[in-house]
Amino acid sequence: MFNKSRKPGLAGDAGQAMASVGMAACTEFQGRIDLLHPGQGGRRTPVFSQYRPAFRFDDSYVPGTVTLPEGTEMVMPGGDGAEVTVQLAQPALMAAGKHFTIHEGSRMVGTGQVLTIIR
Secondary structure (H helix, E strand, O other), X not given: OOOOOOXXXXXXXXXXXXXXXXXXXXXXXXXXXXXXXXXXXXXXXXXXXXXXXXXXXXXXXXXXEEEOOOOOOEEOOOOOOEEEEEEXXXXXXXXXXXXXXXEEOOEEEEEEEEEEEOO
16 A cells, blocks of 8 residues: 555454355354363353353354253253353354354353354
8 A cells, every 4th residue: 555565464353254155143043062070170060041151263252141942951061961042242253063162251161063043
């Protein structure tokens, strides 16, 4: 620009994200979560509906709310996991099949995978 050299821009500079085909900014999805047991650095207590952790998708941390399916009272750490509905506070770039991690502060307490995008 105006005969000045500029350093090349990369995806992620200035808050921009580069999306591949099939990716979309979404705020609600169905997913499967698995909580780490205390020996792996996870939670000691079970998770109930309306659990509010942060979700990490690639480079972004997004707060969200987990709603358990009807008939499921809680999800135990180190247990079988559960299929849940997640409502994110902000849109995040994702696609069906994408993996994410679940965080409480700086501590990772679980993992998950997007099954279907709702909105």
